[in-house]
Amino acid sequence: MSPLPALVLLPLLGGAVAWLADRSSTTGTSSARKISWRITLMVLTLETVLLLITTFGQHSYQGPWLDHFSIPWIPIMGISFQLDMDGLSLSLLWLTLILSFPCVLLATRKIDTNAGAFHFLFLAALTGITGTFLATDLFLFFFLWELMLVPMFVLISAWGHEDRHRAAIRFFLFTQGSGLLMLLSILGLVITHYRQTDVLTFDYFTLAHTHLSSFLSMVLMLGFFIAFAVKLPVVPVHVWLPAAHTQAPTAASVLLAGLMLKTGGYGMIRFNLMLFPETALRFAPVAMGLGVAGILYGAWLSCAQNDVKRLIAYSSISHMGFVMLGIFTGSNTGLQGAIVQMLAHGLSTGALFLIAGSIQDRLHTRDMAQIGGLWASWPRLSSAGLFFAVASLGMPGFGNFTGEFLVLLATWHVNSIVAALTTAGLVLAAIYSLRMVNRIFLAPTRTPPLHATDFSIGQMSVLGVLMVLLVLLGVHPQPVMTLSLPSSLSTAAPSSGGDYGQ
């Protein structure tokens, strides 16, 4: 029995239980109010156990992919509940779990208003994300893709900050609108396949062998591309991101930046690159141009922000530009770089959002001028902030550098001038990161209110785990690089993986 469906459904069911438990516990004591939090923690622990089983357990499934699960869902339409896992999915699943723990441990415990609903939505979003990384039925993929949005929309618009409604609506419109384009592309692909073979199916592996004219292929690929580009995000369709990240509650910011952006990168690899390899190659110059534009534009705007969460949000755009650039270099080096960059960005930016969120929870402001120097009063929080800021500026020895270097190397093979231009982004990264450090951490001391306290040892050790992982990804990324290459599309021929475009 494959554990894959359990992996996907467990958070959703656990979330429902958490909500019900919270509704039924009428006593107003604080321990009872934390019941949904406890259940969430338990769900995540169970999920970790499941993922450990998936990673290290014996697989009955023999094939190039690691694991497979399929049952018919709507047979008349050829839709099935089909999940497959390869190294890419597995590494992103681990990132999902590793990031949700700090979210729950550091951020969601503070939620007082309607904690049950909050945790339900949080876990529902996790189901969407996990499912997106696993689904290989295109209809199921679309379903889970959309499932991810709705809880996030509610999380932002209900628990967000001052301008939350507008941010939530903008987020929803952008992602939903682009999702519709993807649906059209999926339908186009399915119908083309049906016309050719008289088989109605949404199966990823079958559809990969559809013969498409070059024009149709480009149109269909663009449909996918736009949906993923909005999610990644790519300049100029990034405008939902700064607002959404800034206004979202801390846990949702971490989910958004750490995980949801990765679904965009994952989709580009899994669908654009692997379903339409030739077309993706033709489209690569445009995509790489957009990637470089994203790197420089995001970094440039990040230098101008005074709102600390906005600054981190724009730096995210810059980092995800590297992902886009790496994916479309058309080489394994670039692809591996993009994947490492996704993992490292998830860890470093996720942690930065947690820290920024903690500052906002304590001081009720995100304005760097008002936060002032925190080092003297909160050395733990500040040193963690410094650590992740340095990681995010691309210091060698941290995961971000590994990703960026591999991407730059692959880009240099394609076009050295573009790559040289991109290194300017590294200088800008230093500027915005250290500007933040010298404004809120290592800056003239401003005494925070008395009731606000520094991180506890426990909280620091949670962040410490992220630090260790980030350094490991920086100095010893080889196991992850070998593991996380996407498996080949042919379900029959066993292969060592990593030969998508050959």
Add this chain to the structure above:
Amino acid sequence: MSYLLPLLVFLPLASALFLFTTAGKISAQTVGFVAASAIGLSALCSIVLAGAFLTSAPSTPLQITLWEWMHTQEFSADIAFALDPISLLMILVVTIVGFLIHLYAIRYMEEEPGIARFFGCMTLFVSAMLVLVLSSDLLCLFIGWEGVGICSYLLIGFWYENPRNTAAARKAFYMTRIGDAAMLCGLLILATSTGSLQTHTVLTALGAGTIAPQTLTAAALFLLVGGLAKSAQIPFQTWLPDAMAGPTPTSALIHAATMVTAGIYLIARLHLLFAAVPLVMMLTAIIGALTILMAACTALVQTDLKRILAWSTISQLGYMFLALGTGIWQAAVFHLMTHAFFKALLFLTAGAIIARLHHEQDIFRMGGLYRSMPGLTAAFLAGAAALAGLPLVTSGFYSKEMILSSIWSAHFPLAPLFLPLAHILWGMALAGAFLTALYISRCVFIVFFGPSRTAASGSTPRLMAIPLACLSFLSLFGGVIEMPDTLAPIHLFTRFLSSPFPHAEEPVWLVLTGGSVPIAGIVIAWILWGRATPVMQEIPGQSTIIRMAKEGWGADALYDFLFVQPFRFLVWLTRHDILDYLILGIGRMTRAISTFFETARTRSLTLFSGKTILFLHEGDALLARFQNGRVRWYAAWIVAGLCAALVSGVVS
């Protein structure tokens, strides 16, 4: 034996981690003790390594590959260390000088509340510097290269309460980061053309001639820019004087002895690559020579003791670049070593003096200090004499002499025939030597002699005095291991580097000139500032040229005008996301257009329906006329209809 290499890096790293995690929980003494003992153990390791190296002299360098870093189809990099003569020399300098500076810092920093952060960053720095010098893979070297940069940033901005310090820290990091980006480009070029950044792979590919000449030129240029930025040479010289905002041990360790020499180390390590590109070599030499003169002139008019030393560092690094550019990398490394000794000594002594004068850094408010602090005076004199290159008795003389005498006969293939570039560069270096003696003697005469202006207090603790004594010894006698043939045929240093130095015919007058110029400088300085009634008594800063020189020839203002202000302005201008406005604007426009269409439609519909109603009304009234209830009219209509039907039937 090779396990000592990772241990060497690990000891300071572990100490840094320990200090960061226990910050605020352990006493200042313990912090200093842990840091100094970690560096001390590292120094011990490197001495053991040196001993083993000197006794057995292995034919192949000691190597250890710790693990695969990243291996892809077209590229591979490892975390790997190797020990060859150059890196052995560097680890000796880094750990021994580093250890002495740490010893000194225990007492110097003991009152600081952030002492754990200070020592944590210092030991982390030593660890990064050791990675830099030990790596046999250039990408692994880059970890150390950027690592020392971030430690330097943290230490310059150590006293973060003053925004000027953090601004100086950021400036240092940004300028070196620009160089780092260039260096990364150079590494990428080499990586794409050879598939690996292992030093020996790159050099083998170079020897086999598989790298195209243009590629090689581009790579060397980019690497040179990286080195120039790290070593604060023209045009990157402006960050180093500002970096003096950090604690004095930091200035001694990072901004004098070790980190700023990373650029020299890199080029010396890749000297084969650079030798293959004459254009870049010439550029290196010219930049080096210009930096010597520019920085020496600036040092001559400074009034802040630490800034004098900072400009002097830039100038001395210029000598090393000049030597690298003329192909005598052995001389550059030799000068690097002696400079590390005497400049660390000068900085530490200056720190001790400043501490005893209640943080007074202006040399014109000091004076007559030889009476109140004879020990420090002796130490400073030893360092100053070495810096000036006083013949025979100082280490600086031998290393500078080695550079000077080799430049005279150097050959630049790209230089025009009518231009004796080697002689010109020699002249510039000689002028630099004169200026060096002049400015450091000026400093000595003003600070230690003449009337006393500020009362000194306290005494220098023994823990601070011991490192000064050791460094004084090294500054004076550290240079006798290599001598010009004219004096004595001692070539221990170049034999140690296992690369016999191409000692050209050195005319005696060349050595004599090199030896007499510093003495001339000291004599003139004595006439100008040292006599009981000095010629130059006033504080400089009156005339325009001196003011310009004092500000570093306006480079700061120029960069501010050219880069910083435009950048700030443009960033401010675009602080709001234009695309955000654009897309929202499109949304607004769509709404406006649809509103317009809606109103237009409503209006037209209203108009249309009004007209229709009117029309129907009229028609209604017309039809109503027919229904007037008179039977005769109806009968007439029926007849008329019948007639019309008949007519139509007949006609058709």
